[in-house]
Amino acid sequence: MSENSKLMIALDAMGGDHGPSVVVPGAIAGMTAESPYGITLYGDEKAVGDELAKLDTHGLTISVVHCTQDIEMGESPASAIRNKKDSPIVRAMLDHKQGLVQAVVSAGSTGAMVAGSLIILGRLPGVERPAIGTLIPTIKGDLLLLDAGANIQCTAEYLLSFARMGDVFAREILKVDNPTIGQLNIGEEPKKGTDLNVETYQLLQGSELNFIGNIEGNQIMLGPCDVIVTDGFTGNNTLKLVEGIAHFLYALAKKPGLGDEERAAIKPVLGLLMREFSYEVYGGAMLLGVAGNSIIAHGRSSSLAITNAVKMAWREIESDLPTKLAAAHSE
């Protein structure tokens, strides 16, 4: 296989709180000359080149696409996508659309990644609303939560579609047979929650999916199912609360008035949470339902998180995920 025939993963080198200094080493870290994929770095070629010069890139398939613009975190996503044609996200999405790269990874603005994916890649046939899927670490392993924030207001039909996408993701990426699907709700009974919850329960119950019922928030981290569906507001709030556990323990360790044993104990527990349950280990959120592979790394991403987001992109490419997501909507 010649170097140029490798499948390529696009990286927004300017994304995230730390830009090229974190994204470039993170992107390279998992690669060898034998990697089945190469990396295309989109960003300021001087800044990207300076970071590459610090690293051993011998034998790796790396290219750089110079971009003169960048999308800031506070910008209106849709207008940024329409106006900043020479930003990494827009250039990478256009190249993905043309087949020059097979996935796009960015730790930049989530809104810009969602807008860029929707406007440039478009939706998969049969998918009315793409959703952000995110892996939540649980005692029993990974749980896919969706929607984690792309759709603030939802219908029961959207949630059924999210469940179908979650089912495919769990089979193809998490390698789970017959994934269990739950609905996040404030009670277990079918009539609990909002009108949306009640209607969604009925749709899921009547579907071909392995629906196990409503799941309450205090159960999530115990690993009650493989996929949990909810609207984007509730999903985003839930994700933030789960992420907040580590912030809380970190602050707790500094609180006056603790016993010595208690204070000493918090550090290893935090270490454990960071090692097994941190978003860094997961590296990204997946925008599911667009015509391509679009991975959003956490804005505060470390190099490890970027490395893991690239691995996720590769798993999506390898399993031809978009084709399978579309198939789940054509039955």
Add this chain to the structure above:
Amino acid sequence: MSENSKLMIALDAMGGDHGPSVVVPGAIAGMTAESPYGITLYGDEKAVGDELAKLDTHGLTISVVHCTQDIEMGESPASAIRNKKDSPIVRAMLDHKQGLVQAVVSAGSTGAMVAGSLIILGRLPGVERPAIGTLIPTIKGDLLLLDAGANIQCTAEYLLSFARMGDVFAREILKVDNPTIGQLNIGEEPKKGTDLNVETYQLLQGSELNFIGNIEGNQIMLGPCDVIVTDGFTGNNTLKLVEGIAHFLYALAKKPGLGDEERAAIKPVLGLLMREFSYEVYGGAMLLGVAGNSIIAHGRSSSLAITNAVKMAWREIESDLPTKLAAAHSE
């Protein structure tokens, strides 16, 4: 002051997972002959009497009201209140309405307590929707979250009213000057979240309250404000996620593959969480906006939780909370 002139707190002796064996000792635990209040226990007089006989009740003001019925956890709340006239909740609420007792505490069905309070006590003048307030333990102290589940669907006007009630509660019960009020949301900016969030932000911003803006879920346990308002679905889900932290750590301690240091560390951290951050320390949720003092203890309440729920009832009585909540709606 003669014994009979004492203010009385009504206890649903049959409520909660453990009934009289937990409620009766919990109710008595905080009392002395000098307590400014007495306790009226509603329930099966034999079962209640058996528990009282095990305790030293010398000099305490205790009475028992025999009830032949009880409301089960799964029952439809409104029909239970209408049909079970001789249940502890109905009897206690009727006595509260007549002024024979000054507060009602139950660890029974939340729905029955809400329905009983609404149907029998009624709403305070100016309050369209009563809300469940609950104290969330944070690094900086207590934070009042409301609504924790009474109103699944809300309007911005309801949330403004919840904020006004939270402001009064924080002043009167938590003894905070000029309490800070936040809105739970998935981003800090005024335009973030649902239409409800955007409209509520505007109402709170234009109000007389000390509104500090939107608060994200990962900040809650760091103590970002004194009062946080949200709809009852989001509030209930949030509360369950916060409660889930302890469940998660408990399960984590049993997970295979942990290092010895990590496993050993979890136990004291759990002990710390149970001591300072457990719902037992808080004892109850307060139904705010009804014409009376209605305190809902956690269904899994221990005696300690009941004792603390009784203390909360007394603080509400002492500060004449309902009158002050009504005043906040008449300006």
